[in-house]
Amino acid sequence: MVKAVRFNEIGGPEVLQFVDVEVGDPGPGQARVRHTYIAVNFIDTYFRTGRYPLELPNGLGSDAVGVVEAVGEGVTDIKVGDRVGYLIGPQGAYSQVRVMPAEVLIPLPDGISDSTAATLMMKGMTAQYLFRQVYPLKGGETILYHAAAGGVGLIACQWARAMGVTMIGTVSTDEKAAVAKANGCTHTIVTSRENIAERVRELTGGKGVPVVYDSVGKDTLMASLDSLQPRGSLISNGTSSGSVVVDSQLLAVKGSIWMTRPAMMHYIQPRAHMLSMAKELFDHVLAGRIVSEPQQTFALADAAEAHKMLESRKTTGATVLIP
The missing domain is CATH 3.90.180.10 (Medium-chain alcohol dehydrogenases, catalytic domain)
Known part of the structure; x- marks a missing residue:
């Protein structure tokens, strides 16, 4: 037993x-x-x-x-x-x-x-499929990432830094903001006292970002949409605050936004692909670019x-x- x-x-x-x-x-x-x-x-x-x-x-x-x-x-x-x-x-x-x-x-x-x-298993592989498959980052982009001090978030901070991506990360406290920055998050937004979309516009010279990775869901939906450039992409990869229901007309009004709700199962198979994903993640860790x-x-x-x-x-x- x-x-x-x-x-x-x-x-x-x-x-x-x-x-x-x-x-x-x-x-x-x-x-x-x-x-x-x-x-x-x-x-x-x-x-x-x-x-x-x-x-x-x-x-x-x-x-x-x-x-x-x-x-x-x-x-x-x-x-x-x-x-x-x-x-x-x-x-x-x-x-x-x-x-x-x-x-x-x-x-x-x-x-x-x-x-x-x-x-690294779920959290690191999640960062891999979000950044390298769902919306493949090439380097040089400015992105908005919610829950930057979470388990996936801290790996994402380091991965973004390794790729030369400017990451704007949301956090709930100043203490978590310090942790996210120490791990490579370029800018932090403390949601308990700052307006997310307004700060994103300030940080991007009014343009907004091409992609938002949103694992929070209900509570951050409108802020995510309002932070995007026209024809930007909303990656709704979690619903920790509640499920997301979106009228397609709203996506048009907010700038012809692309939206997806990805699931790991659809990005990790077959086995050879899963092992390739893991190798890319492990290589970052072995090279010291990601510490977790x-x-x-x-x-x-x-x-x-x-x-x-x-x-x-x-x-x-x-x-x-x-x-």
Whole structure:
């Protein structure tokens, strides 16, 4: 028996239970992984609260890192003893040990620690697909990025700096503004006391930006639209403040705006492409252009407390659980 976090009903952090579970041997095409670090992502709260429905009871968590304990029949590119991470597959990463489809496991290179890798699986790969695929940045652009001091945000700050991109980042406090700037964010907007669109116009000489990456959603929608140049792009990559509903006429009124709601699953497959994405991310880390470590650490048994901290916006950067 091993320990895992499960929930039987949707609700607040209190529905998360720390229980004993059975983990068997991997079947064909599978591998058993003993976790060393488990990432906590805001999307985990969507599953817990029912915004993203799951059949209950169920596990929680989408990405983690660990060591392969066993492999099933037909698995050839992953072997026992390999350090691996993953970010897609069935929910259930909040566990000490689990069986996973081997095709979703990403080998970790020497030089990248497990703790660093735990911040890169979902968060670093999100920065990769946003900046390199959804709206491919070439360098020299000025962009608006919401939640710049979050787990994805701090990696995005560094990636933007490495590419020569001027990043305007929104944050909720002066303390978070200092953290974002230290990680490469060129300009910060403290949303508790500054008007986002007005500051963007000031910083861009009235032009606005060609692209906004908005993981906040409902609360920042109008500010995002008002910050864009005509024919600009709104990348709605999250809804932490609530879902976004947009009348297409509004997009026309605001300047013939392009809008997309990307999902990682549509950008990360097939496996060869996923490994290529990871290599680009890892190369930045190994070269020292991106430095990432957990900023908050909780025991696996304290997953509910980690969720409380995340939802209260008291966290900065990445949060992880230790089995």
